[in-house]
Amino acid sequence: xxxxxxxxxxxxxxxxxxxxxxxxxxxxxxSNDNTMEKSAFQSxxxxxxxxxxxxxxxxRIMLTPNYSYLKSADQEMExxxxxxxxxxxxxxxxxxxxxxxxxxxxxKNEQAMQGTLVWLPxxxxxxxxxxxxxxxxxxxxxxxxxxxRSYW
Amino acid sequence: xxxxxxxxxxxxxxxxxxxxxxxxxxAGMLAPMLRMAVxxxxxxxxxxxxxxxxxxxxxxxxxxxxxxWKIDQVDGWYESEVTKTAWVYKDENDEILxxxxxxxxxxxxxxxxxSEDFPDEFYCPCHGGRYYKDGTxxxxxxxxxxxxxxxxxxxxxxxxxxxxxxxxxx
Numbered sequence: 001x002x003x004x005x006x007x008x009x010x011x012x013x014x015x016x017x018x019x020x021x022x023x024x025x026x027x028x029x030x031s032n033d034n035t036m037e038k039s040a041f042q043s044x045x046x047x048x049x050x051x052x053x054x055x056x057x058x059x060r061i062m063l064t065p066n067y068s069y070l071k072s073a074d075q076e077m078e079x080x081x082x083x084x085x086x087x088x089x090x091x092x093x094x095x096x097x098x099x100x101x102x103x104x105x106x107x108k109n110e111q112a113m114q115g116t117l118v119w120l121p122x123x124x125x126x127x128x129x130x131x132x133x134x135x136x137x138x139x140x141x142x143x144x145x146x147x148x149r150s151y152w
Numbered sequence: 153x154x155x156x157x158x159x160x161x162x163x164x165x166x167x168x169x170x171x172x173x174x175x176x177x178x179a180g181m182l183a184p185m186l187r188m189a190v191x192x193x194x195x196x197x198x199x200x201x202x203x204x205x206x207x208x209x210x211x212x213x214x215x216x217x218x219x220x221w222k223i224d225q226v227d228g229w230y231e232s233e234v235t236k237t238a239w240v241y242k243d244e245n246d247e248i249l250x251x252x253x254x255x256x257x258x259x260x261x262x263x264x265x266x267s268e269d270f271p272d273e274f275y276c277p278c279h280g281g282r283y284y285k286d287g288t289x290x291x292x293x294x295x296x297x298x299x300x301x302x303x304x305x306x307x308x309x310x311x312x313x314x315x316x317x318x319x320x321x322x
Contacts, residue, residue: 010258017258017279017294059258060278149277 001062020061021094024050025101029071042102052141079109086114202312209309216241216264252300252316257281
C-alpha cells in the first residue's frame with residue numbers, strides 16, 4: 001500500500017491485514033557541491049528500493065512518503081520529529097515500524113527510535129538503469145523482504 | 153498537322169474538365185467511406201499487445217519458473233516502463249500456463265514453493281495465502297479467487313504474454 005487514494009481506500013477495508021509500516025529516511029541538502037550528487041543518487045536508489053519492497057509485500061506493508069531532513073540537522077531532534085510520525089501511525093493497528101535509509105548517522109541514535117532501523121550500506125555511484133544495478137537491487141530487496149518477514 | 157491543332161472543341165473541353173473535376177470530388181468523398189468500410193481488415197490484431205518475454209518454449213518445464221519482462225505503459229500522466237512477472241510452466245497435457253504472481257487477497261507477490269511447509273503450491277508470504285499448481289486458491293486460506301492467468305501465444309518457438317485475465321471463482 002502506498003500513500004495514494006486508491007490504496008488507502010483498500011486499506012480502510014483491510015486494516016487488520018496491514019500491520020507493517022515502511023518509512024524511507026532521505027537526507028537532503030544543497031549546501032555541499034561535493035556530496036550532493038551522491039545524496040541525490042542514494043535517494044533515487046532508495047525510492048526504487050522501497051517501491052520494490054512495497055510491490056512484493058503490498059498486502060501487508062504501508063509505504064509512507066519519504067521522511068526528508070537536512071543532512072546537517074541535529075540528529076537527536078530529527079529522531080524526536082520522526083517519532084511523532086510513529087505516534088501518529090500508531091493510531092492505526094500497525095505492529096511493525098521499519099525505517100529504511102542509506103544514512104549511517106541514524107545508527108547512532110537507533111535506540112531512541114520507535115521502530116526497527118534498516119540501514120543499507122550505501123551505493124555511491126553507478127547507473128540506475130543498467131542490468132547489474134537491477135540485479136543488485138533485486139537481490140537486496142529479496143533480503144530485506146526476508147528480514148521483514150522474519151518479524152512477522 | 154498544324155491544322156489539326158484545334159481538335160478539341162469548346163464543348164468537349166468543358167465536358168472533359170467538368171467530368172474531371174466532378175470525378176475528383178466524388179473520389180474525395182468516396183475514399184474516406186471506402187477506408188471506413190475496410191477498416192476492420194486493416195486493423196492490427198489485438199495480439200499486438202502480447203510481448204515477447206525472451207523465453208524459448210523448449211526451456212519451459214513442468215516446474216513453474218519466474219519470468220520477468222518489460223512493457224511500456226501509459227498511465228494517466230506517466231509513460232513508464234513496467235516490469236511484469238509471471239510463473240510459467242507446462243501442465244501434464246504439455247500446455248503452457250502463465251500465472252500472475254499477484255496474490256488475489258491483497259496483492260502481495262506469491263512464490264512457487266515459497267514455503268517449505270507447502271511444497272507443490274504457490275505461497276503468499278504476507279498472510280499465508282496458498283494456491284495449487286493450477287492456480288486455484290486453497291480453501292481456508294485468505295485468497296478468495298484463483299490466480300490471474302496471462303493471455304499467451306507461441307510464435308517462432310518464443311513465448312508471448314499479454315494481459316492477465318481473471319479466472320472464475322473457485
